[in-house]
Amino acid sequence: MFEKTTVDENYIRVPRDKLFNFVVEVFKRLDVPEEDAKIVADNLIMADMRGIESHGVQRLKRYVDGIEKGAVNVHPNIKVVKESPVFAVLDADEALGQVAGYRGMKLAIEKAKNTGVGIVGVRNSNHYGIAGYYAYMAVKEDLVGISMTTSRPLVAHTGAMEKFMGTSPIAVGAPVENDYPFLLDMATSVVPSGKVEVYRRKNKPVPGEWAISTETGEVIYDPNEILSPRGTILPLGGLREITGGHKGYGLSAVVDILAGILNGATWSRHVGGTSDKHSDVGHFFMAIDPGAFGDKEEFKKNMKKFVDELRNAKKHPKFKRIWVHGEKGFLTYETRLKLGVPIYRKVYEEMNEIAKRLGVPTL
Numbered sequence: 001m002f003e004k005t006t007v008d009e010n011y012i013r014v015p016r017d018k019l020f021n022f023v024v025e026v027f028k029r030l031d032v033p034e035e036d037a038k039i040v041a042d043n044l045i046m047a048d049m050r051g052i053e054s055h056g057v058q059r060l061k062r063y064v065d066g067i068e069k070g071a072v073n074v075h076p077n078i079k080v081v082k083e084s085p086v087f088a089v090l091d092a093d094e095a096l097g098q099v100a101g102y103r104g105m106k107l108a109i110e111k112a113k114n115t116g117v118g119i120v121g122v123r124n125s126n127h128y129g130i131a132g133y134y135a136y137m138a139v140k141e142d143l144v145g146i147s148m149t150t151s152r153p154l155v156a157h158t159g160a161m162e163k164f165m166g167t168s169p170i171a172v173g174a175p176v177e178n179d180y181p182f183l184l185d186m187a188t189s190v191v192p193s194g195k196v197e198v199y200r201r202k203n204k205p206v207p208g209e210w211a212i213s214t215e216t217g218e219v220i221y222d223p224n225e226i227l228s229p230r231g232t233i234l235p236l237g238g239l240r241e242i243t244g245g246h247k248g249y250g251l252s253a254v255v256d257i258l259a260g261i262l263n264g265a266t267w268s269r270h271v272g273g274t275s276d277k278h279s280d281v282g283h284f285f286m287a288i289d290p291g292a293f294g295d296k297e298e299f300k301k302n303m304k305k306f307v308d309e310l311r312n313a314k315k316h317p318k319f320k321r322i323w324v325h326g327e328k329g330f331l332t333y334e335t336r337l338k339l340g341v342p343i344y345r346k347v348y349e350e351m352n353e354i355a356k357r358l359g360v361p362t363l
Contacts, residue, residue, distance in 0.1 A: 013340035029358040043129040050329035054194025066274035097128030105134040108287040116292025121263030122283040131171035132185030139173040146286040156232040157249040168255035177300040183326030188252040259284040
C-alpha cells in the first residue's frame with residue numbers, strides 16, 4: 001500500500017461509494033439530472049481517490065454556490081457550433097464544467113476511433129475539475145489523451161505583479177502494457193489554487209515560495225493573503241527566469257491559446273469563477289489513436305519499456321525511488337478503495353451543513 005493505514009484526528013475516512021452517493025444526492029437536490037450529477041461526483045471523487053485533495057470534495061461548496069447563485073446552468077443545451085470528421089467546437093451553455101468536459105472528450109474519443117485523431121474545443125463552460133480525468137477517459141479506450149482548460153486569474157506571469165493568468169492545467173495520458181498508464185496532470189503555476197486553499201483550511205503557512213505580494217512583490221507564505229487581492233501565485237518555475245518561471249508562463253499562455261482563444265472562449269484575466277455569471281471557461285481535448293501511426297500493441301509495449309527505463313535510471317542518493325507520472329495516484333486510488341477517502345474534518349462538517357440545508361442524509 002502506498003498510503004498509511006491511519007490518518008490524523010483532523011481527517012475522517014469515508015468509503016468511496018458512500019461519498020459518491022452523497023455527492024450525487026447533493027447535486028440532484030439542486031435539480032442537476034442524475035447522469036450529470038454522477039459525472040460531477042465521479043470527477044470530484046477521482047481527485048480525492050488519487051490524492052489530489054485540492055480538487056476533490058473540498059470544492060463541493062463552490063459548485064453548490066455557483067448553482068444556487070444561478071451562475072451555472074444545470075439544464076444546458078450543449079451544442080456543436082462547428083464540426084468536421086476530425087474536430088468540433090462545442091458551446092456548453094454555461095453547464096457544469098465536468099458535464100461539458102465529459103461531452104467534449106467523449107466526442108474527441110469517437111472522432112479518434114474513426115479518423116485516428118479527434119480534437120474538440122469547448123467554450124462558455126465552467127470549472128471542470130481535474131484535467132487528468134479527461135485524459136484518462138481516452139487512456140481507458142487505448143488512446144492517448146490530452147486535456148487543457150483556462151481558469152480564473154490567480155497567477156502573475158513573469159515580470160508582473162498582479163493576478164493575471166490562470167493556473168491553466170495540462171494533462172496527458174497514454175496506455176502502457178501491463179502497467180499503470182502514464183498520466184501527467186499539472187498546473188502551469190507553481191501550485192493550483194486549491195492546494196493553497198488546503199493550507200488555509202488547516203491554518204498553516206504554505207511550505208514553499210509559491211506566491212508574492214501584489215503590493216511589494218516579495219514572497220509571501222500566508223494562504224489567506226495569497227488568496228486575497230494582496231497576493232498572487234507564481235508560474236511554474238517561480239519568480240525568476242533563472243529558475244524557469246518564464247517557461248511556466250509560456251505553458252500557461254499556450255493553454256490560453258488552445259483552450260480559450262482558439263475556441264472563441266475567454267482567456268487569462270477575462271475568465272470568471274464558478275459563482276460568476278458567464279465565466280466562459282474554455283477547454284481543449286485531444287484523443288490520438290496510436291494505431292493510426294503504427295501498431296497499437298507495439299506502442300503499448302514501447303511505453304512499458306520507457307516507463308521501466310525511467311524507474312530504473314541511476315537514482316539520486318536523496319531519493320528512495322523514481323516515480324513515473326500517474327503512478328502515485330493509481331497506488332493511492334487502490335489504497336483508498338480499501339480504506340476509504342480521508343476528508344479533512346472542516347470539509348466533512350461543511351459538507352454535512354450543505355446536506356442538512358438541502359435535506360440530504362448526512363455522511
